Amino acid sequence: MTFKLKLAPLLTALVLISSSCDTFLDINTSPNNLLTAPISQVLTSAAVNVGFTGGSDLSRFSNLLVQQFAGQAGPGTQTSIYQTYVIQPTDVNNVYGSIYATTLSDLDYVISNSTGSPHYSGIAKILKAYSFQQVLDTFGDIPYTEAGLGTANTQPKFDDDEQVYRQLFTLLDQGISEVSATQSALSPTANDVIFAGDRTKWAKFANTLKLRLLLHYSEKDNAYLKQQMTALIGSNVQFMQSNSDNFQMTFGTDVGKQNPIYQFDVSRADYLFPNSFLVNLMNTNTDPRRPRYFTPFPYTTNLAQAQYKGSTPGDDQSINYSRFGEYLFGARTNTTTTITPNAQGGITSTVIQYSGSAPVRMLTFAEYNFIRAEAALRFQVTGDAQTFYQAGIRASMQAAGVADADITSYLARRGTLTGTAAQQLQQLIEEKYVANLSVSVENWTDWRRTGYPAIRPVANGVITQIPRVLYYPQSETDRNLNTPKRASLTERVFWDTRQ
Numbered sequence: 001m002t003f004k005l006k007l008a009p010l011l012t013a014l015v016l017i018s019s020s021c022d023t024f025l026d027i028n029t030s031p032n033n034l035l036t037a038p039i040s041q042v043l044t045s046a047a048v049n050v051g052f053t054g055g056s057d058l059s060r061f062s063n064l065l066v067q068q069f070a071g072q073a074g075p076g077t078q079t080s081i082y083q084t085y086v087i088q089p090t091d092v093n094n095v096y097g098s099i100y101a102t103t104l105s106d107l108d109y110v111i112s113n114s115t116g117s118p119h120y121s122g123i124a125k126i127l128k129a130y131s132f133q134q135v136l137d138t139f140g141d142i143p144y145t146e147a148g149l150g151t152a153n154t155q156p157k158f159d160d161d162e163q164v165y166r167q168l169f170t171l172l173d174q175g176i177s178e179v180s181a182t183q184s185a186l187s188p189t190a191n192d193v194i195f196a197g198d199r200t201k202w203a204k205f206a207n208t209l210k211l212r213l214l215l216h217y218s219e220k221d222n223a224y225l226k227q228q229m230t231a232l233i234g235s236n237v238q239f240m241q242s243n244s245d246n247f248q249m250t251f252g253t254d255v256g257k258q259n260p261i262y263q264f265d266v267s268r269a270d271y272l273f274p275n276s277f278l279v280n281l282m283n284t285n286t287d288p289r290r291p292r293y294f295t296p297f298p299y300t301t302n303l304a305q306a307q308y309k310g311s312t313p314g315d316d317q318s319i320n321y322s323r324f325g326e327y328l329f330g331a332r333t334n335t336t337t338t339i340t341p342n343a344q345g346g347i348t349s350t351v352i353q354y355s356g357s358a359p360v361r362m363l364t365f366a367e368y369n370f371i372r373a374e375a376a377l378r379f380q381v382t383g384d385a386q387t388f389y390q391a392g393i394r395a396s397m398q399a400a401g402v403a404d405a406d407i408t409s410y411l412a413r414r415g416t417l418t419g420t421a422a423q424q425l426q427q428l429i430e431e432k433y434v435a436n437l438s439v440s441v442e443n444w445t446d447w448r449r450t451g452y453p454a455i456r457p458v459a460n461g462v463i464t465q466i467p468r469v470l471y472y473p474q475s476e477t478d479r480n481l482n483t484p485k486r487a488s489l490t491e492r493v494f495w496d497t498r499q
Contacts, residue, residue: 039110039120044191046106049098050127051193051249054440055260055360057095058134060272061087062444065467067277067455068437070311072270072318079271083313085461085489089474096135096473100147103131108148117186119199122178126206129171130247130362133213136161137441138470140493141484155480162494168213172206176237179203194249200238205247207237208363211371212442218378218449220495226379233382240365243399248359253330258356261438262329266356269349273321277455279310282434285414288406289397293437294322295352298345313458320346327400328438329354361439366395370432377417377424389428390415396435426452448496465490 063069064083071079082091107124114121135142144164146156179199189197195205210232217225240246251259265272274294282290296306297320311321320342326332334353341347369392375381376388390411397407414431417424429452436443447455448468457466467489477483 037109039113039117040186040188040191042106043110043120043124043188044193046103046110046124046127047193048249049103049106050131050362051251051360052260053095053099053103053131053134054249054362055438056264057092058138059261059360059438059440060264061092061470062138062441063438066433066443066447066453067275067313067458068433068443070273070275070313070321072273072311072321077271078268083458085458085463085467087467087470087489089471089477092470093473093475096139097475099131099135100143104128104148107131114186117184118178118181119184119187122175122181122199123188123192123202125171125175125178126202126209129168129175129206130209132164132168132171133209134441136164137216137445137493139472140469140491143480143482155482157482158484160494165213165216165494169210172210176203176206179206194247201245204238204240204245205363207232208240208245208247208368208371211239211368211375212363215371215374216445216449216495218374218495219497222379225375226381229375229379229381240368243365243395245365246359246361246399247363248361250359251330251357253355253357259328259330259358259360261324261360262354262356262358265324265329265349270319272324273311274308274324276310276312277453278434278437279308279322281430281453283308285410287434288402288410289327289400289434291325292327292400292402293325295325295347297322299339299341299347301339313460318346319348320344323347323349323352325352326354326358328358329356330358331355361399361436363439363442364395364399364435366392366399366435367432367439367442368392369395370428370435373428374425374432377428378421385424385428386417389417389431392435393431396431425450426454429453448492449498451498463489468492468496 060069060079061082064071064079065085069079069083071077071081071083107128110124111121111128114124132142132144140161141158142161142164143156144159144167146153149156179202187197187199192198195201211229214225214229214232251257279290279294282293290308291303291306294308296303297309298307300306308322309320311318331354332352333355339347339351369388372381372383373385373388373392376383377385393411393415394407397410417427419427429446429450432446433443433453447453447466455466457464469486469489469491471486471489472483
């Protein structure tokens with residue numbers, strides 16, 4: 001029962017880029033209908049699909065599990081089912097198939113047809129590494145060495161997930177080298193819908209993605225983490241330096257071109273709410289991001305006195321909670337409309353209208369700082385944990401539009417890591433969790449690695465433990481005899497060794 005957003009035209013589209021956000025996803029021609037699709041068009045198609053994937057199924061699955069999102073609209077609805085840990089093999093058919101059959105296929109096409117144009121192949125390899133990371137951290141062993149062979153091999157083997165991880169570093173190194181090449185017959189410009197042809201930003205993102213991958217070894221092999229991360233930082237490569245380096249996809253305002261998180265909210269009214277765990281955490285800390293993240297409950301326009309209430313999993317038939325707001329959905333478009341809440345102060349999801357142009361954030365400057373903070377705090381990797389921790393909070397709040405005075409006030413209250421080593425780690429991961437609102441898979445990964453944030457299994461779950469992987473898709477099991485048998489959702493990927 002996987003909900004399909006309006007993706008089909010975008011996944012294989014010839015996307016015409018202009019300076020207008022409203023037209024950057026205009027669709028005229030499918031590259032698949034061309035005898036030889038230009039690599040410029042295919043790279044655009046792949047990047048658009050990466051952005052949509054980052055805001056669709058994997059984001060919903062992982063953030064329902066880690067209790068950023070809560071499902072509503074009554075028993076039997078999609079999100080209510082997922083949050084009770086009922087995620088069936090058929091539920092992941094679409095996202096798995098989209099990544100392999102569309103995104104990775106397009107990226108392989110670009111790589112194979114970029115002879116003499118390393119700037120194209122370099123970007124494609126970086127996106128390929130990111131896409132494989134998302135799949136691997138969700139499922140574990142995956143097709144890698146035999147993936148993308150089409151009819152030459154319709155039953156690819158599933159490679160060991162740890163071996164694939166090591167190969168992703170090589171793929172990223174190749175991508176960085178190629179985007180940094182001094183000569184390239186063709187170079188992406190406006191058709192690069194993520195960094196607009198800024199190859200330095202691609203290299204920064206790739207290096208930062210390496211840090212993310214290395215941090216995942218925290219419980220598996222922290223000596224390897226420390227050695228490799230120290231060497232990478234010491235090599236004087238560039239990492240993300242500001243929010244302008246964020247790896248994110250910006251969307252348009254026209255119907256069908258909007259942020260997929262917003263598309264889901266509009267199409268499935270009252271299905272998705274802020275989880276009480278997330279909202280309570282932010283309430284406890286009087287977090288100034290709340291007016292940007294959520295609508296008040298009871299609803300009011302007086303934000304100085306606003307309160308916020310998240311949905312409790314299991315109470316899935318009420319609308320009397322806060323809702324997600326501008327940070328995920330984009331600017332309000334009906335600001336002059338009078339909003340009349342119900343007697344309890346709740347509002348339906350379509351009462352407040354948004355542009356839908358908020359970006360899907362996949363790896364940000366804020367996350368980079370939290371990675372560096374954790375590496376310094378736990379493994380004595382180069383840098384000061386306190387400095388990076390504060391920089392992560394500041395970057396997140398600036399991206400959310402929080403006023404400087406409110407950032408300063410928050411840092412005065414929450415900006416110092418205190419307590420035992422475990423308490424400091426919990427504080428750090430909680431801030432990272434808030435900053436990474438809706439980021440696909442990574443919040444779930446942090447919980448699997450560290451045990452933080454300190455969520456508990458939902459009371460009405462069909463199993464007594466929070467899932468640590470998803471089932472392999474039914475579509476893959478049906479046609480590929482090499483698909484592993486997954487006994488339960490409590491199996492683990494290779495780096496998930498915390499007891």
